[in-house]
Amino acid sequence: MADDKKFAGYICTGCGIGDRLDASTLEQVATRDGKMQSCKQSEMLCGAEGVQMIKDDIANDSVTHVMIAACSRRAKVEAFNFTDVALTRANLREGVIWVRPDTDENTETTQEMADDYIRMACAELKAMNKPAPSGEQELNKNILVVGGGITGMTAALEAAAAGYPVHLVEKSGALGGAVGGYYKVIPTRSPYAEPAENPVPAMIETIEANDKITVHLHSTIAKTDGAPGRFSVELATESGSSQTLSIGAMVQASGWKPYDANQLPEFAYDKSADVVTNHELEALAVAANGGPIKRPSDGKEVKSVCFIQNAGQCSDKEGHLSYFSGVTDLISIKQAMYFKELNGDCDTTILFDNLRTPGAGGEDFYRAGQQAMVTFSKGIASEVVAGDSLTVKFQDKILNEETEMACDLVVLATGMEPNSGPDPYALLALEEIEDLDERAKKQEEIIAVAPPSILNLEYRQGTDLPHLKNGFTDSHFICFPYETRRTGIYAVGPVRRPMDIQQARDDATGGAMKAIQAAENAGKGRAAHPRSGDLSFPTFRKEGCTQCKRCTVECPFGAINEDEEGYPMYNESRCRRCGTCMGACPVRVISFENYSVNTVNEQIKNCEIPEEWDEKPRILVLACENDAYPALDQAAQAGVEVNPWARVVPIRCLGSVSLSWVTDALNSGYDGIVLMGCRRDDDYQCHFVRGSAMAAERMSKVGDTLESLNLEPERVELYEVAITDIQRAPQLINDMADTVEKIGLSPFKF
Amino acid sequence: MSDLNTSMIEKYRSSFLKEVEANVEEGEWVKMCMQCGVCSGSCPLGKHWDHPPQEIFMMIRANKREEVLGSDSMWMCTSCYNCIARCPRGLPITHIMHGLAVYSKRLGLTPKKQPTAEFSQIFWDNLMKKGRVNELKLGLSMNFKDGFGEGVKNAMANQKLGQNMMKAKRMNPMEAFGGHGVKSPGDLQKIIKKAQEIEESKIQAAK
């Protein structure tokens, strides 16, 4: 194999690199230490001429491995986009000259830094292979949409409009979902002055007329097997028949369910038929059939109605929803306007504490409600007393008094709960329990209250999409809101978070596009976000594997199944290429072609460690390429200084960090190690959801290693770094330099 | 209480908000208040209002007719327009407060001896005599509004002020006899009388 490889180095002297550094020394380092078979310089490597030079060498000289010593790997990615080779970048601009002062006394250390980065890049390149396709790719354009409400119907229509065949699966006997039975909806167009026509009937008609969409009513998913591009989905119908579909990617639009108002005895929901939820009021409005809305108890026309906002939500009381459903204030305004429309001079009061009317037309719609003479009273309801006429007791927050009002009907503005499947990790967490009987008992408890599975995934990590909070599905809420923790399955609409119709439609459109992208990516062997387009994939050396299952358990995306013997079974198109499995593997048998325990280890080893009497410490920085590394790049642009002893190695995710890198680095004489990853709590910013958290857990044991080496624990620090930490990120490195100065150099130098 | 008040109560039995909409200057804006309280926090005399504007708006919606119209609060308005400048909903709050004050006065519900209510009437009567304000007489009427005894006391208290003003030629004792005015006060009075009649006929029609 080695004979087929040809290594070429390219050094850019532009952007001041040539002025600050001795390029001939760099070239020497690349060829002598780095063993590049050739090395060329360019005054502007990213220019057309420089790029052409590299292209020509690849084409004519069969160069297979390219080392570019120029700017950060995050700069000029378009210019240096050579897909058919293994590629690495030595960061001489942001990593060296921009973070070091241009003074005579610093020239030596600056050159040393640059020399090291060249050595490290060359060493990494030597350990890399050109990513090659796995042969697993399949292009399957079928999109499966689960749920026939507004969200699901929108996803189906959008995917079909893009030319992709859609299977739309609906559990009930009709399309329409929760909103299908609504009288009217919140307006989505200017002037936002009155409730709008329910869009559902028209949508159903369009779907039925669309020959790209196959609707499966009375159907649920009995089993989902496979991966994006090759999902095999077994549908079960009420009648007992079943059918298996071959699917490229999926959209889960399983929607929401109304909060159970029986948990609100203070509002007499269980005592009076005239206390209804906002969801139930819709049916009353429809039943009115254009006439006045009548109250359920005796059919009397409603002359006065009171809406109680935030009933059982936004509250820390037991049994209440701790969150706000976002849309329920707008819904009450809409429903109050029903009474103004249908019930003549009906007294209509909305008792609110904080009225929130999000969305483009929210404020206008609120004003429209005020114009229509809906009375908005800032007050908190404490009790509803049932009787012929209902009495609502409330605290008037403006007039500061306990008061009450009488009305014919009370509407409780209750919240939305997600219609999600059981959280796979609720059961998985039980594997920690060693006593099998106890484990089984807990398992039963959880299963007893768990909702039925929606997807029935045949995944090592459970049947459904993992939850984040309050049962809503987990996704990267800042950067990739559609990417759930199961690649190629996109949760959209109120199963993801509470939302209104317009938001759900937007969400569904985005989700449909993501599903299409996932199907196409699977066909080409490319990764989904955040390493979109990455062609590398993890493989493992079976003979070294101890079947410990850590990789299959720790993969944040449930990508890895186990075979009968307990060996991992990778599913390339489920994988996001974060390397968390690689960091988890205690025997280091998992690797990517271009990213492995070895590629990083080689970098660590090939940085020169000066002798103790040189008094030049070395600090290894393992920086997550998603946030920490760009933060350092930006700091460099801003001219923030970084200590000359630091050597920064970008990594895919903190989750990919192998403990061996830390121990090897310490053993080879590094004086300090700084690990930088993303925020890892419930409001995580880790691009791979759990990678950073996994790393933190593993690193909690690094103290033992240090102890066994007789080293001070402060030599290894792990930080959460955000992309905005432009001052802080370099400071953390400089802090480590101060620490090393305080506690002295490592005794492991030789 | 006046007959007008009785008939208004009869007409708007349970909706003070509607009564305000129909009869108070800029009253149709009251329903648009969103209860943020910026007006109350912006009023220079805010602490002296029994019910600051935000509360007044809420009380109107809560049908607290007597409490609002019998309140001394609206008369605390100095017409500084801070509330108008700051109201995020663009309510003409100053004018609504003026309107409520006038409406309460018209219905005979304004607290007796409310000094600003009295002053504003004295001011109006003063200007209507000759078409321009006679400051000397205005000061005297204000001093003597509560009778001769109080008037002498007030005059003594403000004696130095008056002397200072005369010295600076910004107060003229001769204004007590005649003083400035429009050429034909009668014509002006005719115009205003007509305007008052038109306004009165609207109120009567609303009864």
Add this chain to the structure above:
Amino acid sequence: MAKIELSFYPGCSSQKGATSSNYLVSAQTMCEELDIQLNEIPDWNCCGASIGYGGGGELPRLTLSARNIALSEEHNKGQEIVATCAACWLSTREAKERLHEDEQMFKDANAALSEAGLKYEGEANVRHMVEVLVEDIGFDGIKEKVKKPLEGLKIAGYVGCQTNRPFGIAGESFENPMYLDNIVDAVGAESIPTYEKKVQCCGGALAFSEPEKSQEMIKGILEAAYDNGADMIVTPCPLCQANTEIYQDQINEKYGTKFKMPIVYYSTLMSVAFGRSAKDAALDGHVIPAKQLEEIANK
């Protein structure tokens, strides 16, 4: 610069022997120097001020101002109406806007005016004198005319309420308008742009009916000027001027303060800076003499 001709609405308080007669004298001096010709609206009447509402009600109040506008439109045709008094400006402009928006009110006002043979069209622009200074003359235009810069004087610009709200001057912010400070700078004195009471209410007409409440606010206005090291206060409003000047004795008595802060008009400053005499600047019209200005004027 071409002569500016304006239809002038002086207002009751500016008349001879009234509280702001010195404002009128200095404003006329200032206008002479700036080549502004003021054509008084013949037979103008009181605007009702901010307190007249309680006696007059809506339509009579608006009709008062409609009469003034009608007279201006008849006699000073085509000229913009300008007022020096904040209340006069506000009442007149407000009446114009209200009658413009409300067709019925427009008809009703005209019905009343026709009793004396007048007709209201509502075409004339209604402006404050300060707008003319800021928008037409400009701060540089003012600077050019300065013969005796008011050097060494530190002056707090007290804008007050109604020259500022609800209409504003030249689109400036309601919370921190700068035009008065810019005028102070233009005449060579030192302004205090951070003067925290520059838009504080002085009590307005309630200085009569609620003297204690008003004087508490006036005290704050004066105190802040002293705290900022001001030698005097400048204001564009006759009622602000009167309230902050003439009650200083009573405030001193009540609160044990020793206020003796001169309160002048922008027109006073400009008359002196433009080289006119103390008499032309009506410096003799102050209860608390502005001695430093007198010295400059007499130089």
